[in-house]
Amino acid sequence: MKVLFLHGWHSVVGGVKPSYLIQAGCEVINPPLDDDDFGAAVRTAQAAYDQHQPQVIVGSSRGGAVALNIDSGDTPLVLLCPAWRNWGTVTTIKSNCLILHSRADDVIPFEDSETLLFNSGLSSEMLLEVGADHRLADPESLAVLLWACGVLAAGETLPVIAEESAAAANIDGSQAGSQAEGSYLCDACSEEIVVPLDLTAGPRQTYVEDCPVCCRANTIHVQIDDDGQVSIWAEPEQDYD
Numbered sequence: 120m121k122v123l124f125l126h127g128w129h130s131v132v133g134g135v136k137p138s139y140l141i142q143a144g145c146e147v148i149n150p151p152l153d154d155d156d157f158g159a160a161v162r163t164a165q166a167a168y169d170q171h172q173p174q175v176i177v178g179s180s181r182g183g184a185v186a187l188n189i190d191s192g193d194t195p196l197v198l199l200c201p202a203w204r205n206w207g208t209v210t211t212i213k214s215n216c217l218i219l220h221s222r223a224d225d226v227i228p229f230e231d232s233e234t235l236l237f238n239s240g241l242s243s244e245m246l247l248e249v250g251a252d253h254r255l256a257d258p259e260s261l262a263v264l265l266w267a268c269g270v271l272a273a274g275e276t277l278p279v280i281a282e283e284s285a286a287a288a289n290i291d292g293s294q295a296g297s298q299a300e301g302s303y304l305c306d307a308c309s310e311e312i313v314v315p316l317d318l319t320a321g322p323r324q325t326y327v328e329d330c331p332v333c334c335r336a337n338t339i340h341v342q343i344d345d346d347g348q349v350s351i352w353a354e355p356e357q358d359y360d
């Protein structure tokens with residue numbers, strides 16, 4: 120998954136959030152944005168978007184305002200406590216977006232994100248309440264960020280939590296050159312976890328990974344049948360002697 124990450128005011132390139140996405144296997148374009156000149160920041164972000172054609176744009180705080188003020192076509196947005204009231208002229212958001220915000224944010228009020236969705240006629244379900252501060256750098260917020268990117272890159276417009284424990288196949292093969300992805304429901308906490316798929320690794324794959332939300336180990340089974348249908352499911356990793 121190719122992500123354009125637009126950092127916040129006086130944030131460093133290569134901070135916790137883009138680093139987390141890189142560790143999770145994303146290709147992250149993380150251009151340095153001018154802290155003083157908002158117009159220059161928007162032009163830099165627009166040039167990076169035009170050059171790299173990302174599948175998802177993530178904008179953090181002031182970077183969220185930058186994301187709203189570039190021409191990004193149908194590319195989905197994940198905004199982290201976006202500072203749209205403070206910078207730029209755009210006061211609405213497109214429908215394929217998710218916003219992450221903490222009610223305890225003392226820099227950008229949670230209500231600003233509610234207002235942004237209200238302005239746009241969009242459902243409050245697109246606003247996910249996570250974290251305990253403005254930074255959203257805690258493990259839960261990072262996991263939700265990754266999940267939100269995966270959901271939107273797969274072309275879904277609203278978060279859908281599957282009921283059953285074996286998640287249905289959810290594979291993104293729609294964009295040429297994009298990395299295939301699937302998702303499974305963690306056996307322990309039932310969160311939907313998006314994982315990259317290596318379709319060249321054979322029709323039956325099994326590996327162990329720790330759930331990024333609850334940290335418990337799952338044994339992941341991937342099964343690809345002849346017509347390309349992918350099934351992924353998780354079992355607890357444990358030994359019964």
Ligand SMILES: [Zn+2]
Nearest residue numbers: 305308330333
């Ligand atoms: Zn879990």
